[in-house]
Amino acid sequence: MSTINSNAPITPVIEKKAREDRFQFHDYYQVDDLLDDDHRMARAAIRDWVKQEVSPIIEAYSERGECPTHLYKGLAEIGAFGPSIPVEYGGGGMDEIAYGIIMQELERGDSGIRSMASVQGSLVMYPIYRFGSEEQRRKYLPKLGSGEFIGCFGLTEPDHGSDPSGMVTNIREDGDSYILNGAKMWITNSPLADIAVVWAKDEEGIIRGVIVEKGMPGFSAPEIHGKLSLRASITGELVFEDVRVPKANILPGVHGLKGPLSCLSKARYGIAWGAIGAALDCYDSALRYSQERIQFGRPLAGFQLTQKKLAEMITEITKAQLLAWRLGTLANKGLATPAQISMAKRNNVAMALDVAREARQIHGGMGITNEYPIMRHMMNLETVLTYEGTHDIHLLITGMDITGENAFK
Structure with a gap:
């Protein structure tokens, strides 16, 4: 992240960019004909939101290396968090093409903005919906869908990126809890996250999913600075030092990679x-x-x-x-x-x-x-x-x- 003062005046060049978004959609093979009305409505809503809320500010935020956190609520309001998660759990109840179209329109604004929504929906809400208990779904998904909670996903480690099976983050049983130790790296949203879906090996070496909540003793999420890419997206680490996690926070529906x-x-x-x-x-x-x-x-x-x-x-x-x-x-x-x-x-x-x-x-x-x-x-x-x-x-x-x-x- 940049050390530029976030209160510094915006340059005239950025102001010029902020005043105008002249984007016109290009569809050379009339792919639009393959979409239904729901797809087009979703696209129109997201495109309008990006033009009004993202385009006027994104150059300035990117230049400063600052995440526009105020957009999280707007992303929730336009249905960008968990578009294909059922409505009863706080999602949009849309199909996979609508989900893709939403991601396309968001990334037209900025890859970091799309990452905000992608992590929240695909990497946090999705595993809780697919592998979580009904109690976990009811507890977390509506708050994630509304933007009240921000989530992150912990898989990549400092020494294990393309080979996640080699992870060393681990959990061991201790009474009615698990003790979590290890570290994750390059985690989108981690410094802001209220919960983290973390993958760790149990005492038998089996990979399990666990929901870690902000404020649990021993859990920290330091920010990674100095990025020259995705500068409007916040990235950090996840550090676990004897974090006691209730057994109720283990995702029961999956074992393994x-x-x-x-x-x-x-x-x-x-x-x-x-x-x-x-x-x-x-x-x-x-x-x-x-x-x-x-x-x-x-x-x-x-x-x-x-x-x-x-x-x-x-x-x-x-x-x-x-x-x-x-x-x-x-x-x-x-x-x-x-x-x-x-x-x-x-x-x-x-x-x-x-x-x-x-x-x-x-x-x-x-x-x-x-x-x-x-x-x-x-x-x-x-x-x-x-x-x-x-x-x-x-x-x-x-x-x-x-x-x-x-x-x-």
């Missing part, structure tokens, strides 16, 4: 959609800039190389849109596999990063300023390419699925 991996699949699915939003924002800005910027007596859009860049960008965006939509239809039927989700996450995030880089070139020198969203998206996408499974790990997941051979070990 399949628990956290299923949560990651849910989050990766949302990222596969979300990355398209960042790409669309970069493409839209590049297209408009190329039409308005005059060089050698004509718009940049009139030059062959510029048209090549723009045509390739919209082609790759369109392919990603179709991939996400097909994945969504499979997910609605319960047929989407983790390997299919990995393919979509890997492809669409890499696509978005490539689009951001091409858009930066079209903007020339202006592309590195905060008057345009390009560099912010580009820096954010470098993180999105890595988290919830790295670019190469997802390639190996697909490789194992098509060959039957495990290249991880």
Whole structure:
């Protein structure tokens, strides 16, 4: 995080950006025709919210390295927390395509804003809903859905990232409680979280899920500083020093690595959609800039190389849109596999990063300023390419699925 004084005056460049969000949606293959009215209504609501609440402030917050925590309540009000969780538990009761569309519109605003919602819904509400007891569902989910509680997800450790099975965080039974020890790293929302869904090994070496509440003695969540990416999202650690957790806080419905991996699949699915939003924002800005910027007596859009860049960008965006939509239809039927989700996450995030880089070139020198969203998206996408499974790990997941051979070990 930046050490810039958060009370410092906002520069005129940021003020200029804050006054205007000229985004126009691009749908070259009329994918909109594949959506139903509920999908379109959800998209319109989120898009309007992003234009009003995110676009005017995001450049300033990102520049300062500050999380706009006041947006959590708004995210809850527009149904971005747990869109596919049943309404009776505080979710939106929507289908998987609606969930994806919401993530796409949020990431058009900023990857960090999408991360707020993605973690809350896919990595906190989802495991409690799927693996929790009815008492846990009733206790936590409505408060998470309303934004009263903020949650985080503890899986990655300082020495165990791509290999979560090697985790050393552990729980041991002690009367009517468990004693939790260990540490987690790179945890979105952790310094603000009221609860953490943490994965740890029991005395038999079996991975279990446990709900840890803020204020439990021995539990701390220090913030990670110095990030140059996802600067409008808060990230930290989770540290457990003999934390006594009631047995009632253990998620009873799952044993083993399949628990956290299923949560990651849910989050990766949302990222596969979300990355398209960042790409669309970069493409839209590049297209408009190329039409308005005059060089050698004509718009940049009139030059062959510029048209090549723009045509390739919209082609790759369109392919990603179709991939996400097909994945969504499979997910609605319960047929989407983790390997299919990995393919979509890997492809669409890499696509978005490539689009951001091409858009930066079209903007020339202006592309590195905060008057345009390009560099912010580009820096954010470098993180999105890595988290919830790295670019190469997802390639190996697909490789194992098509060959039957495990290249991880």
